[in-house]
Amino acid sequence: MQTLTAIADVRACVRAWRLAGERVAFVPTMGNLHAGHISLIDLARRHGDRFVASIFVNPMQFGPNEDFAHYPRTPARDAEMLAAAGCDLMFMPDVSEMYGPGTTPPTRVEVPDISRVLCGEFRPGHFDGVATVVAKLFNIVQPDIAIFGEKDFQQLVVIRRMAADLCFPTTIVGAPTVREADGLAMSSRNQYLAADERAVAPVIHAVLSDTVRAIARGEADLAALERDGAARLAARGLRVDYFAIRRRLDLAAPSAGDRELVVLTAARLGKARLIDNLQVDRP
Numbered sequence: 001m002q003t004l005t006a007i008a009d010v011r012a013c014v015r016a017w018r019l020a021g022e023r024v025a026f027v028p029t030m031g032n033l034h035a036g037h038i039s040l041i042d043l044a045r046r047h048g049d050r051f052v053a054s055i056f057v058n059p060m061q062f063g064p065n066e067d068f069a070h071y072p073r074t075p076a077r078d079a080e081m082l083a084a085a086g087c088d089l090m091f092m093p094d095v096s097e098m099y100g101p102g103t104t105p106p107t108r109v110e111v112p113d114i115s116r117v118l119c120g121e122f123r124p125g126h127f128d129g130v131a132t133v134v135a136k137l138f139n140i141v142q143p144d145i146a147i148f149g150e151k152d153f154q155q156l157v158v159i160r161r162m163a164a165d166l167c168f169p170t171t172i173v174g175a176p177t178v179r180e181a182d183g184l185a186m187s188s189r190n191q192y193l194a195a196d197e198r199a200v201a202p203v204i205h206a207v208l209s210d211t212v213r214a215i216a217r218g219e220a221d222l223a224a225l226e227r228d229g230a231a232r233l234a235a236r237g238l239r240v241d242y243f244a245i246r247r248r249l250d251l252a253a254p255s256a257g258d259r260e261l262v263v264l265t266a267a268r269l270g271k272a273r274l275i276d277n278l279q280v281d282r283p
Contacts, residue, residue, distance in 0.1 A: 023050070110128050149177065211245070
């Protein structure tokens with residue numbers, strides 16, 4: 001596995017692969033890798049001849065009171081995991097390489113509407129930061145395929161819209177959420193949970209599962225299901241940002257005829273902000 005930190009070096013490497021007729025698959029990450037990331041890597045390897053992963057904690061997607069400075073960084077372990085997974089190239093730039101040394105604000109990419117709802121309401125500017133850094137990474141790596149986890153479902157929808165609107169020749173593939181044995185979605189932020197909080201956290205998946213079953217049975221009052229889901233999480237001590245049922249395509253509020261839905265939630269438990277979702281087809 002090559003480890004590169006300069007944009008020009010990554011472009012030269014990828015250019016050589018393309019001249020050889022090889023397809024490039026890409027997984028962008030913020031590092032601190034776990035089994036959920038490895039599932040993305042496994043999927044990427046099935047889609048391409050060459051596999052690139054990036055490790056970059058993107059300051060633009062963190063708010064002023066969020067955990068950028070303390071976000072867990074484990075580059076040596078990440079490199080070992082990527083090499084073991086068959087990664088061809090690890091791109092690990094610093095902030096100045098990605099955004100330049102200047103003090104003026106960088107160009108931003110904004111995906112309207114879907115960036116402002118759900119997590120976007122509670123984390124203003126977050127998805128502008130995500131869309132900006134992913135657009136830059138797509139320009140650097142120029143992948144044929146890019147893999148994003150379905151756990152961050154809103155992020156996946158935002159990236160699909162951004163890639164389509166900006167005409168990136170990259171196919172966006174969603175990878176299923178990887179869970180602990182008790183249902184908790186794997187996340188780097190799970191390590192913020194104290195032992196008693198970790199024991200409570202699986203209630204998120206349990207409530208999502210109950211809501212999905214109710215929709216699949218034909219329950220039509222989605223607003224009532226949203227209220228019940230939020231109340232059940234709050235009763236276990238979580239501070240709920242939202243518990244919502246939306247159309248999968250664009251995260252709009254579903255109409256009566258919409259069948260492909262997703263149930264999403266974000267809730268705070270101790271120091272951790274946990275997100276999760278489950279998809280469901282309405283009968």
